[in-house]
Amino acid sequence: MLHAANLAEFSAVPVSHLSTSAVSASQDAYIRATRFERPTMVFDLEMLRRKYSALAEGLGTASIHYAVKANPAPQVIATLIAQGAKFDAASRGEIDLCLSLGAAPEDIAFGNTIKRASDIAHAWKMGIRQFAADAEDELFKIAENAPGARVILRMRIERSQADWPLSFKFGCSKREALRLMQLGSILGLDIAGISFHAGSQLREAGMWQDALDTAADLWSAAQDAGFALRILNIGGGFPAFYGQPVGNTRDYCAEVMASVRARFGDAVHVMAEPGRGLVAEAGVIVSEVMLVSKKDADDPLRWVYLDIGMFSGLAETIGEAIRYQIETDHDLCEAVEPSILAGPSCDSMDVLYEKTPVMLPAGLRAGDQVRILCTGAYTTSYSSVGFNGFPPLDAVFVG
Numbered sequence: 001m002l003h004a005a006n007l008a009e010f011s012a013v014p015v016s017h018l019s020t021s022a023v024s025a026s027q028d029a030y031i032r033a034t035r036f037e038r039p040t041m042v043f044d045l046e047m048l049r050r051k052y053s054a055l056a057e058g059l060g061t062a063s064i065h066y067a068v069k070a071n072p073a074p075q076v077i078a079t080l081i082a083q084g085a086k087f088d089a090a091s092r093g094e095i096d097l098c099l100s101l102g103a104a105p106e107d108i109a110f111g112n113t114i115k116r117a118s119d120i121a122h123a124w125k126m127g128i129r130q131f132a133a134d135a136e137d138e139l140f141k142i143a144e145n146a147p148g149a150r151v152i153l154r155m156r157i158e159r160s161q162a163d164w165p166l167s168f169k170f171g172c173s174k175r176e177a178l179r180l181m182q183l184g185s186i187l188g189l190d191i192a193g194i195s196f197h198a199g200s201q202l203r204e205a206g207m208w209q210d211a212l213d214t215a216a217d218l219w220s221a222a223q224d225a226g227f228a229l230r231i232l233n234i235g236g237g238f239p240a241f242y243g244q245p246v247g248n249t250r251d252y253c254a255e256v257m258a259s260v261r262a263r264f265g266d267a268v269h270v271m272a273e274p275g276r277g278l279v280a281e282a283g284v285i286v287s288e289v290m291l292v293s294k295k296d297a298d299d300p301l302r303w304v305y306l307d308i309g310m311f312s313g314l315a316e317t318i319g320e321a322i323r324y325q326i327e328t329d330h331d332l333c334e335a336v337e338p339s340i341l342a343g344p345s346c347d348s349m350d351v352l353y354e355k356t357p358v359m360l361p362a363g364l365r366a367g368d369q370v371r372i373l374c375t376g377a378y379t380t381s382y383s384s385v386g387f388n389g390f391p392p393l394d395a396v397f398v399g
């Protein structure tokens with residue numbers, strides 16, 4: 001419906017070849033009726049409900065624990081509770097948030113492998129029964145503050161094809177996992193299963209194969225060692241549409257589950273922890289162009305500065321890893337021009353896309369509105385409280 005400039009392609013992709021706008025009718029109605037004074041995410045809760053249903057259909061018997069960090073807005077949590085979702089919380093704050101909105105404690109897993117001892121005790125007191133660990137000291141902390149708790153051991157993933165790969169920060173080796181199973185049992189913990197995160201934004205279901213092979217190898221080694229595991233937590237990684245094809249959600253999830261069942265059979269209880277895949281597509285950020293400039297008349301590239309940047313919600317542009325699609329109100333037939341896109345702050349790191357500039361309408365001017373698509377995940381929660389005096393990303397909810 002509106003001008004779309006594909007951030008993923010430096011070469012001028014004919015705009016008409018791009019998919020139609022991802023802005024929903026209710027988002028569009030809100031945006032047209034509103035004068036925005038600051039960058040604002042317009043989040044469509046109905047899109048979230050539909051996405052949850054599609055994931056749930058595809059994942060079948062798996063339980064869905066929403067990774068709260070992707071978008072911790074109370075409206076999002078409450079909507080997901082009503083849909084029957086469970087939760088993966090990383091901190092006392094996230095646990096209390098879910099509980100305050102009515103989530104049942106047995107539906108919340110404390111999924112961070114790095115926990116303050118007093119937060120473990122708090123979670124245990126509130127009725128949370130499942131905890132993640134990948135280290136000996138963490139098992140001691142859990143045994144002391146949540147005696148007899150159910151523990152899921154997080155294993156390390158060596159390789160990832162994800163667009164937003166995770167580091168070695170989390171997860172231990174197979175050898176260490178087996179040792180921790182033994183230690184956990186001695187400490188009286190219920191070592192119930194294993195988990196992994198194969199990386200965020202796994203565009204194809206086939207990108208799960210390596211991680212599932214690694215998990216299956218550990219699982220059978222555990223069985224051989226006499227540990228009867230019963231829970232497999234496949235983590236997050238479900239993709240969102242940033243311009244490159246990601247396939248139909250239900251089919252994608254069904255394919256992942258088929259790969260899981262082929263290796264682990266039907267008896268294993270499977271948990272999934274989607275974050276991005278659930279909430280990203282339901283959000284669109286409305287932003288304003290602050291300045292368009294060239295540093296020299298002969299420079300081949302111009303700079304386009306927005307009122308939102310790296311520190312006010314678009315942190316995932318770091319390394320240009322996630323490339324958001326951008327829409328404007330300019331005519332579809334207008335020529336496009338490669339542009340370096342930057343945020344408004346006085347920090348010279350606050351540049352969004354420079355290595356691969358963005359094609360934007362040649363007539364783009366200060367004061368024009370741009371809509372940044374698929375921004376419902378890792379934006380509001382990554383926004384500083386107001387670095388350099390620029391207001392943090394606001395959020396409104398429709399649907």
Ligand SMILES: *Cc1c(COP(=O)(O)O)cnc(C)c1O
Pocket residue numbers: 067069070088111197199200201235236237238273274275276277
């Ligand atoms: C962040 C996180 C997720 C969600 O990841 P996505 O790629 O956004 O789906 C799931 N599980 C754990 C343990 C996480 O830390």
